Each structure stands twice: as C-alpha cells, then as structure tokens.
Amino acid sequence: MALERFEEQDFLACCGSTKFAKEMVLASPFTSLEEAIAAARNIWFNKVDVNGWLEAFSSHPQIGQSASSAHTSHTAAQWSKGEQSTALATSTGSSLQELSDWNAQYRQKFGFIFIICASGRSTAEILAELKKRYQNRPIVEFEIAAQEQMKVTELRLGKLFSTKTKPASTGKQHPTVLATKVEEDRVAVIGGHLKAAPNPSSDKASQVPTRTRPPITTHVLDVSRGCPATGVEVRLEMWKGSQPRPLFDKTDIGGWIFQGSSITDVDGRSGQLMSIVNDVNPGIYRISFNTGKYCPSGFFPFVSIVFEIKESQNREHFHVPLLLSPFSFSTYRGS
Template identity: 55%
Template sequence: MATLAVEDVLRVNGCRRFAAALAAASPFASLADALLAARRIWLNEVDVNGWLEAFAAHPAIGTTSPSVSKWSKEEQSAAISTATDSTAQELAEWNARYRDKFGFVFMICASGRTAPEVLAELKRRYANRPIVELEGAAQEELKITELRLAKLFSSEAAAPTTSAEGHISQPDKAAGSSNRTRPPITTHVLDTALGSPASGIEVHLEMWKAVSSPPSFENKDFNGWTMLGSSITNNDGRSGQLMDIVDNVAPGFYRISFNTSKYAPSGFFPYVSIIFEIKKSQTTEHFHVPLLHSPFSFTTYRGS
C-alpha cells in the first residue's frame, strides 16, 4: 500500500485542491489505482481555478532557468536538446503570444517530443478558441500528472519512509529482485523490407488504468489507457527510455504503439499497437517487445 502526503502530490501537480483530494484518497494498492483516482479527481472535482493553479506551476516550454524542477527538465530534455538558436527564439516568441491570448502558459506533455514538434503543436493550438484550448491544456496537465505519479512511485520504492513523515510508504522488495540497468519494458524496430533498423519512429508506452475491468475484445473503452512515456527510435532502431528504471514493474496490461505512418506513408498500417500482460509473478522480469515492420506486414515477439 502507498500513502501519499499533500507535499508529495504537489510535486506532481501544483493544484492544492487536487493534491489534498488525492492524498485523502490514499493509500493505493498500486500505481494503476492511484492513476485512476487522479484522473477522476482532476476531471470531476477540480474547477477551472484549480486547473489554472496547476498550469502556473510549470515553466514555459524551452525554459532552461536553474529554478526549473528536475522533472520539468527531464520532460523537456528532448525539446531542449533539439532546439537550434532560431527554434529556441521562435519558441520564446510563440510562448509569449500564447500567454497573451489565453492567459496561461502553453501546456504540453513534452516527454520525448522534439523542439520542432512542440513548436508546430503550439502554433496549431494557438488558433483554438479559449474554451477549447483550456480543456486541451487540462488534458495535457493530466498526462504530465500521470507521468509524474509513475516517477513518484518508482523513486520512493527504493527508499521507504515511515508514515509519520507523511511520504509514500512502500512494501519491501519482492524476493529475487535486483537493480536493473535498463527499464523493465524496452523495444526496437527493424525494417524487414530494407533489412535495417527503422529510425525516427515515434513510440508510446501506456498502461491500462482500470484494474477491475481489463481490456478485452468486447471492451471498447479506448480511454482506459494511461501514458507512461514516449520516445523516437534512434539510428539503431531503439527507442529511448519509455519508463523509469524500477526493480519491480507494476503487474497489469500494457500497450506499446508505433507511429508507422510517418516512417512509411505509403504503407498499409498507419500505426501499430501491441497489447501485452505482465502477471504478478513476472514483476522482476524484463520485457523486450520489438516490432518487425514492412509496408504491408508486421510481427512481434517477446525478446530478452
């Protein structure tokens, strides 16, 4: 069981009402339970003022000030590392235009996104009506909240604290677990038509949030997935880190999706999604889920 204090949640989301409600809803038996509660509270119990309070806790995208939090720096690392001087200047200008129009900072879950991608999304959303953009920004804040909750759970797992201190309390590690050198879920993509790695493919890793209602052929709730991380495959066809390095991965259903439309625009499959289950007895194992792709076929397997 994991008990959250208000101070813990404020690191995740700057809305005090949200932090108080999520802390009050704990302890949580799993990360998935915490994510489910967070989504319910954010969308149903927090008002517009609470949303704006959370937005205000974020730096403008592309900011490199020393005051920016560690998590914000990690989330914006891909954007900052791919920004040229001209792109950084344009981002700053469009950030200012956006704030002048809408009254709050541009919200985007930037994990794994390059500076050109962020800038293009900023320009696209600038044309929105204020009410549409407010709702879109709230959805982006929820994605960030979910990512940070996953980081909070994993970062505290290796250093349990007492409940009297108000921090997360985690059970002892399962017997046989060991320190990993890579995340428990990884992937790579091979282009079988060319016989070479497939670079530049966007990859998303998600987890099913509704533990009591597992995904199935009959369950058409496509909103049941929670983003854990995203990346772009490199020249070797390997994705960057899609989740934190933890000894024990949470059991449940996962979905890894590949945006193959940009890589092979004339191909038959615009994207590929692979759903797999990690059982309670497998939480210390490694799961490598590669994609073998060609314009008109794909396959996968569990690798090592």
C-alpha cells in the first residue's frame, strides 16, 4: 500500500489547531484516507485540549463572511469558500443580515463563533440550526461545535488526499495548491463569476478530484419547525424505461430502477444512496421521500423530485435537498 505523507501546514488547512497538526504529522504516514480519519478523530477528541479546540474554531470565518488571510492559509480559505458556496448561492441581503445578527448573539453567549459543517447547506438551513443551537447550555454547545469541527476536518482530509491522485504537474506547485485551484474554479461556476470559458482541449479528468462521497446526496429540512427532519425514508431511482425519458402523459410501469435507499439522520442527511464513483451514469433520476410517514397530518403522502444528469455533468456532484412543511415543499440543486 502507498504511504501518504503530508506536512504540518497541510493538516493545519484541515483543522486550525496547531496541536492537531503536529500530532497528525507524528501519526503519519497513512495508508488510506480511512486510516487518517481514524487518527484524526482520536487526536481531536483525546489529545487536543480546550485551547486547541478554540484555536481551531477561531481559524474559521464567520458563516457568510470570507476568511481572513491573517488567520488562515490560502488553501483553507478557498476550501472554506467552497464549503459555504451553497449558503451564499441561496442567500439574500435580508437573510445574510439576519445570519450576521444571530452570529453576533451566538458569539456573545458562547465566546466563540458558530461552527457548522456548511457544505451543501442553504442559508435558511444554517440559520435554523444556529437558532436551535443558541438555546443550548454552553458546555453542551462546546461539545457540538467540536463535533462539527471534526466533520469539517474529515471533509478537508478527503480533499487533501484527493491531491495525491492527480497527475504530475509540469510546474513546481505544492499538491494542495493544485487542489485549491480546482475548488476555486468550482466555486466560481456556482457563484456565476467565471471570467473565462474553459479550454475545450484541456483534460477535464485531471481537473476533478477523486470523490469522497456519492455523486448524488440529499437532506431534509423541516421548515415548519426550523430543524432537520430525522427519520425520513429516502429512495433513489434511475429511469430505464422503454422511452428515452419519462413522459408527462404516459406511464411506463417498471421504468424506474431502484438505486438505493436510506433514512435521514439527526442532521436530516440521508445515508449513502449509491456507490462512490467518479463518473455517474448520465440520465434521469428520481429521489422520493416518505413524507406521509414523517408527517401523517400533512398534505403530501410522499414527495418525488425528478432531475436529469447530462453526459457533460457526469463528474459533478448533485445535492438535491427537500425543504418541507405540512402544506408545501421546495428544492434546489446544492453542491
């Protein structure tokens, strides 16, 4: 097995605790991402003290704001920007102001900024979670923030390890710099600020890191209660009917082929609905939610969201969440 070697600055980009980064260097090299994550969990929860936790918290920008280069590396700043891309894409001026106001209240009460794994979460969802957690006792909230920090760390370790799968560059750039450029390009597309069209002759495969999660994911937010919807049954299917695509006025029995199912966890997130593959098969997919079982008094016995993945999108990630209330629902494409 190949041994993955990284420097202290690489681990600092994953978690802003100096103690964590030094301990990860001592524990390395790692034979796999899973081994690195196991070591990270042990170090974070058993070897890093309270000061180390607070140091890591302070390295994050406040949700809705950019990272300060004085307190975090360029790589970490770009990763943070990518992690908040869905929140920024779904925000409005008023929602950002409300988020800023609640962030200030949170910091005044607990003494540190609100920490949440923001990847794939909308501004409304983050704000709802902030308001919910604001009610916690400080000792309880400190533990929750540490758990959220570990989620962020695991996500970034996956990005760090993905740099090892990239073909060698003709330049002298550090591999984490290459990964940062890929993340920055992806965020630019989401934000609609891409300044130049990509070069058609470029090798797209070399621009995309190996996945660390399935290409299709979802979560459910109960907007009537302002919290994640736990215990919702979720089912993923792909269209394989006699027609190239499902038609509005015709039914093809057996046209939808089961891909996977799961139940949302305490964060409203589904488990793995399909295998982790670099190239997702293009086609039409359907995610169905057993909303009638979750909310028997609601208007919808179930909700299905149908969407299409084109050939040119087979290496992109598709996060298709459900924002649910008893008498309405909405969705959007997250990252």
